[in-house]
Amino acid sequence: MYFQDFPNFLYDFEFTKNKRDALVLTDITRNIRFRRDVLANITVYDEYDVKDGETPEIVAEKIYGNAEYHWIIMLVNERFDYRADWVLSIPRLEEFVAAKYGAQADAIHHYEDSKGNIVHSTASGAVSVSNRQYEDLENEKKRRIKIVSPALIDTVLNNFKELL
DSSP: OTTTTSOEEEEEEEEETTEEEEEEEEOTTOOOOOOHHHHHOGGGEEEEEOOTTOOHHHHHHHHHSOGGGHHHHHHHTTOOOHHHHSOOOHHHHHHHHHHHHGGGTTSEEEEEOTTSOEEOTTSTTOEEEEHHHHHHHHHHHTTEEEEEOGGGHHHHHHHHHHHO
């Protein structure tokens, strides 16, 4: 759905030494971002807490009734890397922590004070945060996302087409 309105172009290439060929390709080099004024108008957004295991497609289906609008959710939230920018399910997070830290998953990552500020281990009231806890906190920061109100989805789609 995201690329369906992108322009096509003819790509001419040498297939073999004596034969040339051409393919019709979609120009995916178009790097489309929503207009700053649309993104800046925060009143058009609702907030949504991604539930464990939900993908952008599941959220789009829930909110807009169309899983193909997953790209809108990703772009509005300025999340461009599906793997690194989206909240991981609990099992995937555990796999990630195990792969990244191995036997050091429960080792100390850093220390925090009662306000959540990173402090030296000798600071008064310093509490250790393990690698596992740190990655869990980072993952949880990705859980709350912005959602364009379903009433405005046609406006967003029209803006997108205008940018092409």
